[in-house]
Amino acid sequence: MRNNIKESLVSCVEQLDEENSIRLAKEALDDGIDPIYLLDLMNEGMKRVGILYDCRDYFIADLIMAGLIFRQILELEEMTDFFHRTYDKKSGKIVIGTVKGDIHDIGKDIFRYMLEAYGFDVIDLGVDVSREIFVKNVEKHNPDILALSGVLTSTVDEMKEVVNSMVEAHLRDKVKIIIGANHLTQDAFRFIGADGFATDASVGAKLCREWVNAGNGQGVEGNG
């Protein structure tokens, strides 16, 4: 893919130019770009949108537009084809959701598509998921892994509460917990008490696959 197309794609997303963002993404896919790399470029555009929002040049409507553009690119046929090819026949079972107070779901969905590609049976609880719902679904589905997404920095405390709820429900030693978001650090990870964390969906998905393949014990730390 030519460098100017890369930069144009990132800046079209930044400028919320829906038509050209989608056109360039299609062109890049036709050119044979790695879909994961395309997601990285989109992410870069989203970060720039976030900065403009921070500077008050953009407003909430602009965040909504950015989300719609990303979603449309994620749903292009070439992208869904990529995620629908399955590498492994049968992996494990995973329950995922964005924690209470947060309705961002694009990163969670990318993580989910990657796990599905790895052959995981995924139970997606959606966004703004309460501790009680996480506990109920871990009891019901008995997954190998529980995955928590939380893009807002304020979700650190809620993630910790979800982990605590698993302890209280006597489920903590039955399920491995991975947490994921851009803002997560080693300190936040330790505070929350999960088994692994990643700032990048593909790093997190690989870690989950390692856990299940190894059928292993405690404390693997992944990060992005």
Ligand code: B12
């Ligand atoms: C689009 C967007 C929205 C859309 C979301 C649409 C949707 N369907 O998700 C909407 C309009 C709903 C929205 C709302 C809000 N948003 Co917003 N939003 C964004 C924006 C521009 C892009 C987010 C995005 O989709 N990025 C692309 C995806 C791919 O990235 P991602 O979600 O981070 O996922 C990556 C990793 O985090 C990781 N990952 C994510 N989940 C998981 C899970 C696991 C298990 C693993 C392993 C990995 C993983 O993998 C992905 C990369 O591979 C960001 C800017 C930014 N810098 O990200 C702001 C941003 C996240 N929003 C922000 C804010 C403030 C808000 C609002 C509070 C605004 C308001 N005043 O109402 C509300 C919050 C509503 C709520 N209660 O949740 C802030 C958060 C600041 C903070 N410190 O917490 C940001 C950073 C913008 C900014 N710079 O100020 N937003």
